[in-house]
Each structure stands twice: as structure tokens, then as C-alpha cells.
Amino acid sequence: MASDDRTYRLGDLQLEIMKVLWRLGSATVVDVHEQLVGEPLAYTTVATMLRKMEDRRLVAHDAPSGDGQGRRFVYRPLVSERDVTRGMAGDLVERLFEGSLASTVSHLLEERDVSAAELAEVERLIREHKRGRAKRR
Amino acid sequence: MASDDRTYRLGDLQLEIMKVLWRLGSATVVDVHEQLVGEPLAYTTVATMLRKMEDRRLVAHDAPSGDGQGRRFVYRPLVSERDVTRGMAGDLVERLFEGSLASTVSHLLEERDVSAAELAEVERLIREHKRGRAKRR
């Protein structure tokens, strides 16, 4: 039933935190906290979440080498944006569309307001993809 | 942060149950249970889940009208497959791709093994979609 690999089932906050880490490369709790401008969260909420994410091997922190700035942990991502995006998107395509890309695209075209520009962009992407395929062959 | 409408954040089992109900139109706990051939679940697990889903207004059951077959509840979906699919897919597109269809399709093309047949099907869908657009204008 759906994908068993729960590694990439991130909640909202977890995903937001990962996005910050991907963007910055690495960051302290303070950094992450102040990047989360959306909902105002307690500092400790972010710290707790980062610790939980460390348990789940989503992030890691370097040992606090006494380089001058206290003992602040510096967190870095252990999973790539690519992998997480692929995992989450793939999970959904499996769960909702039985793995069919065509069904997925069909649904997105039908149910979302797609601007002409965006549609053109999608067509361009497909042409480009086909060219890539051909070359690889 | 992402979508607030949690109505359509279904778990694995919930989605599987909804799929059965969408397929059959309506069903008793027995029906649902025996349709879930994947992981073997206790009968009461399915019953409990259906009750929880009723609390969340995802399903409803008809009052047990004494039509002969005991008091078996007949459950039916309160939300359409369309709405749930749109909700879940939309949620993901927002969360991962900032709402961009192009980014979404780009990712799917890059990261999944897309067969030539499937690619052709996608192209067909887009042509068809454009024709629909044109007609509507």
C-alpha cells in the first residue's frame, strides 16, 4: 500500500526547515529560526524539531568545535532536495495515480488553472526532454 | 505554510478505504475489509477507521433501516475522488514546487523513468487540453 519508504514523508515544518538548510548549506538554530518568517514559532520549537530530524537522519550537526562563537550547533542536511522531492512526488504519484505520469499530468491540466505561458513552458520542457532522450540513445 | 485545508490530507489506509468506497459507491465494513487485499488488517481496524473518518466528515453511513440484512452500516463517501485528488495533488505542488505546474512536470520528467509511450500520451493530453481551451474561448 503506497510507498514503504517513510524516509521522505516530511511534515510541513520539517520541509520548511529542510528548505532553509538546502538554501544556506548549513545553519544554526538561530539562522533557521529567523529564516522561518511565515508563522512565528518559538525558538525552542525549531530546536526541538531539528533534534527530532537528527534522530530521523534528515540532518546532522557538527560537533561544536570551539571556534570562538560559543557552542552553537551548525546543522546541515543529510538528504538532498532532489531525493526528498523525488520521494515525496513519487509517493504521491503512486498513491493517487498508480504510478502513471500521464494520469498525473492529465489531472493537473484539468484541475488547475494553467496559464497559456505555463502551458507553453510545459511543452518546451517536453520537447527538450525528448531531445535529451534522443541524444542519450 | 503550505495549505491550511487539512480536509484532504488522508493517510494511507484512509485513502485506500476511500478508493474502495468510490469504486463501489457504498459498502459495508465487510465489503471494505475484503477489498483491502494488500496488508491483512483486523476487521475491527477497518471499522474503527471508518468511524474516525465519519467524525472527520469523509464518509457517512445510512441509518440501519431494517431491510432484512441485520443492522450492517452502509458507508458512502462524502467527498469526491476529484476533490481529494485535487486537494492532495495541489497541496504537494504548493509545498514542493511553489505552485508551478512547469516545475512539477519538469521534475517528473527528469526523475522518473518515462516510457516513450507515456511521453506520447502526455503530449496527446496537452494537445487535447489546448483544443479544449481554444474551443472555450
Next chain:
DNA sequence: GTAGCAAAACTACCGTGGTAGTATTACCGC
């Protein structure tokens, strides 16, 4: 060396999905 502060650790709580055992209820056949 110690006081103060800042950071991390610990603890706690809620909601919900998932799982299932036990208790209760309601129907049906005799």
C-alpha cells in the same frame, strides 16, 4: 574562578493515523 547568559537537553502535551482487543448491542431464528 565565578557569574551571567545563551544554547542545548529534557520533558510534556495535543492531535491524528493506525492497529486491534474487549465489551455491548441488536437482530434473527427458533
Next chain:
DNA sequence: GCGGTAATACTACCACGGTAGTTTTGCTAC
């Protein structure tokens, strides 16, 4: 009407995401 059975209701438990308060720890400046 009553007993048996089948169905629902109740209860309980775990995991995890999310949220945050309280406690402990460790650095740094004096």
C-alpha cells in the same frame, strides 16, 4: 421471548509531527 451470533461501540496503545516551557550545561567575560 430467548439465545446465539454478528455487528458496532468503547477503550487502549503506539508513533510521529508540532509546539513550547523548564532545566541543565557550557562558554566567555570579568
